[in-house]
């Protein structure tokens with residue numbers, strides 16, 4: 012991919028934002044839902060692409076995706092709530108995509124939340140949320156920038172204060188970034204993190220097992236996009252080791268552990284995404 016190629020939610024890596032929103036929409040309809048995202052269905056469908064509207068629509072593997080996305084969404088929702096209970100009042104969602112946490116979580120007064128993503132992805136989300144009369148439950152700031160560009164400058168320009176403890180989230184992100192950008196991203200997070208800061212990361216480790224998965228091939232056909240090609244092929248050092256190297260206290264939770272803790276049965280028997288990685292949380 013040429014450096015700094017732009018995309019919207021119907022093209023390039025942007026389409027993965029649409030996919031996650033489609034999964035959150037279906038998760039929200041479940042009797043045993045782990046999250047309720049009232050905007051996910053509109054965000055998933057308004058781009059005009061065919062999206063799955065039932066668990067079986069996009070192949071058997073899609074159920075696994077919904078199970079997993081519901082789990083990861085809840086896990087990070089609760090993590091943000093704990094960070095706020097611990098006194099954090101500044102949050103940054105790196106590659107926010109169609110994330111609606113700014114609108115659906117019970118943020119404490121004065122919480123400032125920065126959403127970083129490509130300009131067209133954020134503009135699409137804004138338009139749909141405005142149509143639905145959505146109002147943020149915090150002080151929300153958009154940072155329309157490519158993470159391969161000077162995003163720290165854009166973040167500061169949007170009002171980010173590096174003197175405040177920050178809760179950073181990297182959900183559905185690192186696997187799409189070139190290794191160099193990923194490595195630099197955590198270095199910058201470390202540099203811009205006051206004591207008391209935290210980070211949560213979805214860490215897709217066993218990328219090959221996902222890439223070779225038949226479910227993914229079936230899903231690619233349905234979405235009309237080669238999903239394998241969206242993942243960065245680059246190897247990179249484990250983010251847990253990198254954060255530990257900066258002196259952060261790191262905790263690793265497997266998908267099975269998280270599923271047990273949050274009461275999510277992995278109905279497909281745990282394959283695809285549920286076997287692809289783990290969740291990291293770290294504090295400085």
Ligand SMILES: C[S@@+](CC[C@H](N)C(=O)[O-])C[C@H]1O[C@@H](n2cnc3c(N)ncnc32)[C@H](O)[C@@H]1O
Pocket residue numbers: 024025027028031032105106107108109110127128129132156157158159182183184187188
């Ligand atoms: C799988 S989606 C995840 C979105 C969101 N975190 C969620 O879980 O709903 C991946 C997101 O990463 C964003 N992204 C990937 N590479 C990026 C880059 N270089 N700069 C900015 N955003 C990027 C895409 O635009 C997309 O919104």
